[in-house]
Amino acid sequence: MSINIKFSAEPGAYERHAQRKYQNPLFQTADQHLLAEEVEQAREKDRQDLRVFLDAFQETVQETAALDGSVEADVLLDLKQSLERLYVTSASLAGDLSQHQQALIKLIDICMNSIRDGAEDDPGALKKLDEETQARSVYFKLLESPLVADLMRGDEIVSAEELIPTLLSQTEVDLANSLALFEQEHLAIILQQATEYLKSVEPNLIDSSEVEKRLAQIATATNQ
Numbered sequence: 001m002s003i004n005i006k007f008s009a010e011p012g013a014y015e016r017h018a019q020r021k022y023q024n025p026l027f028q029t030a031d032q033h034l035l036a037e038e039v040e041q042a043r044e045k046d047r048q049d050l051r052v053f054l055d056a057f058q059e060t061v062q063e064t065a066a067l068d069g070s071v072e073a074d075v076l077l078d079l080k081q082s083l084e085r086l087y088v089t090s091a092s093l094a095g096d097l098s099q100h101q102q103a104l105i106k107l108i109d110i111c112m113n114s115i116r117d118g119a120e121d122d123p124g125a126l127k128k129l130d131e132e133t134q135a136r137s138v139y140f141k142l143l144e145s146p147l148v149a150d151l152m153r154g155d156e157i158v159s160a161e162e163l164i165p166t167l168l169s170q171t172e173v174d175l176a177n178s179l180a181l182f183e184q185e186h187l188a189i190i191l192q193q194a195t196e197y198l199k200s201v202e203p204n205l206i207d208s209s210e211v212e213k214r215l216a217q218i219a220t221a222t223n224q
Contacts, residue, residue: 005039012046012094013150013157015039017166025204026165026211046094053089057100060086064107073118080111087140091149092157108136145177152181164190164197168214175214179221187222194218 007019018039021027060082067079087104090097112133119125142148147170150157158166167175167190179187194215202208 005036007039008043008094010095012043012049013092013153014042014045014049015094016146017150017157017162018042020166020169021162024165024169025206026169026201027162028165028201028204043094049089050093050095053086053093053097057086057090057104061103061107064110071114073115076111076115080108080115083108083111084136088143088149088152091143092146092153105140142177142180145174147174147178148181151178164194165201167218168194168198168211170214172213172217175217176221179218184222184224187218191215191218191222 005022007022008015011019060079064079064083067075083104087101087108090101090104112129116126116129119129143152147158147166167178170178179190182190198208198211198215205211
């Protein structure tokens with residue numbers, strides 16, 4: 001018997017992945033008909049993630065506020081990296097964390113400006129800082145796609161065996177953003193696996209046209 005589940009309007013990574021699999025014929029797993037209690041377990045994990053993030057956010061903000069003008073460069077670099085990791089984490093969490101993200105970006109900019117001041121007599125170092133700033137902007141933009149945020153967590157919300165059906169379930173834009181995370185040799189492997197996977201599940205699909213479009217999109221990205 002199928003169970004209708006009402007998912008959260010702004011789910012976190014665990015619930016979001018459960019939602020991807022719910023009644024999705026591309027997934028050939030026991031999760032095909034998720035029970036309500038399994039989704040609640042996912043929500044609890046998301047709540048725990050949010051609590052950990054908020055504690056770390058508060059601690060890092062306090063650490064940043066305590067800095068003085070004589071702070072050493074390596075301390076600034078470590079702090080900047082902590083702020084960047086917090087931003088990446090925030091992208092996969094439940095709820096609206098846009099204000100936290102704006103605060104993190106401001107703090108990262110403060111760190112970068114201080115680092116830049118210390119390198120003002122080194123054109124090579126300034127160029128690298130400009131390149132880093134541009135790359136970070138592109139990366140943070142990619143994180144607006146939910147799957148990108150989930151894949152970058154590093155704790156395998158999306159398991160290896162679920163990657164292909166997950167990619168094939170994406171919208172055109174989200175798939176493009178997700179594919180940008182992979183090197184060309186990895187894209188070739190993904191294309192081969194996706195082609196074989198689609199052949200295996202196609203008999204279960206009422207309409208495979210959208211999935212075939214995603215497969216073609218992977219092929220295009222692989223050949224670029």
